[in-house]
Amino acid sequence: MALEKKWVTMGDVAREAGVGTITVSRVIRTPTKVSQTTRDKVQAAIAKLGYVPDETAGALSSQRSRMVGALVSTLEASIFASTIEGLSTGLRAEGYQLLLGNTEYEPETEASLAATMLGRRPDALVLTSDQHTEAARTLMNRAGVPVIELWELPESPIHAAIGFSNAAAGEAITRHLVETGRKRIAFIGPDRANDRRGQLRQSGYLRAIAGQEPRVALMPADLKGAGIGAAGLAQILERYPDTDAVVCVSDAIALGAYCEAMRRGLSVPRDLALTGFGDFDLASDAGLALTTLRIDGHAIGAKAADLILSGTKAAPLPPTVIDMGFELIRRGTS
Amino acid sequence: MALEKKWVTMGDVAREAGVGTITVSRVIRTPTKVSQTTRDKVQAAIAKLGYVPDETAGALSSQRSRMVGALVSTLEASIFASTIEGLSTGLRAEGYQLLLGNTEYEPETEASLAATMLGRRPDALVLTSDQHTEAARTLMNRAGVPVIELWELPESPIHAAIGFSNAAAGEAITRHLVETGRKRIAFIGPDRANDRRGQLRQSGYLRAIAGQEPRVALMPADLKGAGIGAAGLAQILERYPDTDAVVCVSDAIALGAYCEAMRRGLSVPRDLALTGFGDFDLASDAGLALTTLRIDGHAIGAKAADLILSGTKAAPLPPTVIDMGFELIRRGTS
DNA sequence: GCAAGTCATGGTATCGATACCATGGCTCGG
DNA sequence: CCGAGCCATGGTATCGATACCATGACTTGC
Known part of the structure; x- marks a missing residue:
């Protein structure tokens, strides 16, 4: 432990202020337990020496x-x-x-x-x-x-x-599409085995479209958000050309789907309704003006x-x- | 310190394995300094007791x-x-x-x-x-x-x-617009006194447009990315209706500007060229296909x-x- | 006026690991 | 066969703070 002294310790401060180390500790943790005059003295010493308490040591002894x-x-x-x-x-x-x-x-x-x-x-x-x-x-x-x-x-x-509830959320946003008259609703998400949240949203989607044919595209996760949306919409339209709405598992994916729809000359929302999830900046009115589910x-x-x-x-x-x-x-x- | 014992300590492991505590420490930090047999014994004890070394204590004594x-x-x-x-x-x-x-x-x-x-x-x-x-x-x-x-x-x-170099980056992307024939280039960013990076990019923009009139819109930072882009473009077009290109200080801002341009019926890039900064997911070919500066x-x-x-x-x-x-x-x- | 209580403060042991030094067993060269 | 040197291991002090307990000064109520 023959390391050069680098940090000012509580003992240094105590010596400088002419008090015990424990008093310095109290000034820092529970100032009300120390008299005003002592507190001032100690605080002056702290400022003078540039003392920064060692939380590592504090954690060890206080177990917090x-x-x-x-x-x-x-x-x-x-x-x-x-x-x-x-x-x-x-x-x-x-x-x-x-x-x-x-x-x-x-x-x-x-x-x-x-x-x-x-x-x-x-x-x-x-x-x-x-x-x-x-x-x-x-x-x-x-x-x-x-x-x-x-x-x-x-x-x-x-x-x-x-x-x-991710399931209820997926169900709510899908139901919104059903209620606004969409009849052939698809779902796009990443193909991630361990993303239970996404799976729950998908299950909510499935519950809400009851009666309609499920149209699900799960794309490779390494495509990232926009890539998943674009490729997913392409796949959906290839398999189900008459799709009139798409539920995207995130706003970023919705962005990709939106851009893909533009590229194909589809009118949103007339030809195709689109929803996201999260209500991030890009979904705002200043951005895509995306119908989405806000999570705070x-x-x-x-x-x-x-x-x-x-x-x-x-x-x-x-x-x-x-x-x-x-x-x-x-x-x-x- | 009369707290109930909650964690297995190195001493417990040492006792279980029948070695000294320091040997346990070595098995964890510098396994090569311990013989194979001892190492196995200690590791068995660690597994049996579910020992998780206390880094807090380690940090205190090793000063790392x-x-x-x-x-x-x-x-x-x-x-x-x-x-x-x-x-x-x-x-x-x-x-x-x-x-x-x-x-x-x-x-x-x-x-x-x-x-x-x-x-x-x-x-x-x-x-x-x-x-x-x-x-x-x-x-x-x-x-x-x-x-x-x-x-x-x-x-x-x-x-x-x-x-x-943020200045060089701002200059490079602006120069690209100059070289592709843009004559009236604007700049949009947040109005943030302490964002020096943004200011440097702006200074690069100013250097690159040398000869052209500067057209800068700095919008309230609380609008967030897309909001800044949309409001910024609106302000720019109001003040300088003939603007033919906009350098945005980030991709998110470019998204807002892009959407605002769409809403105004402007054709990108014919009427208005647009650039971002960062090359995030949304700028990719699957997304906005935004010309941008990639930072790794x-x-x-x-x-x-x-x-x-x-x-x-x-x-x-x-x-x-x-x-x-x-x-x-x-x-x-x- | 005195016991009881409160307040400000300090001394010392302790948290759980690692650094330093020491030790005993072993190998190996001459 | 012996001493130098290495390897594996252990004992003890220590890192810098806080918990616990103790102490002396001072206040307060009856």
């Missing part, structure tokens, strides 16, 4: 890391961007920080990332991935760390969940932060499943 | 946290998504993890986040924000933590930088990971500025 691990299925397509933002903003207010991991829709990756993250002893784990390996479930249960699943309402939540990702993230911060060592947060709902936004494509 | 702090200007619009992804994937391979913070283009927020992050004693700090307060610079310098700035080539880098965000992130992992305690990474360049992608809008 003030870190939250977040495992997201994907960083692309901005799907979870606002959720992460809401979460991180909420946590920052209390000095908590976010550890980020990207599972890429792979349960195996999720399991390995979860294990690595638990090594940091986070105070909570947030998952936007919905498929967990048995090993991961065991690990997370045994760890005693609260686990919050987002963007879904799982049948058997690990602990808590905040989201909405920011609110989901903020709610998760609330939940985490409200749980304490003494009273861990109770198992809960919170339905944040969704909202149909009708714009120009339907 | 295996964490990298990343401060991004924004999580939205997926601008930095691939960079973060490249970074996190590269780091994961070595068991490093990512601490994420969102500065929202606010130098003050960046400074406060940087301070919080330094409390975790990260092994490196990665910034995609380009404006730093004086306090933040001082803090980062004093901390002795390598700082890597991304997506730019700063004149006075804090330490290392990986990116490209993933490569930038991956390179940053390499750089961080190559630096050791003994030989900290040398100050470097790496130009990753950019690529003009000509598609259907010019």
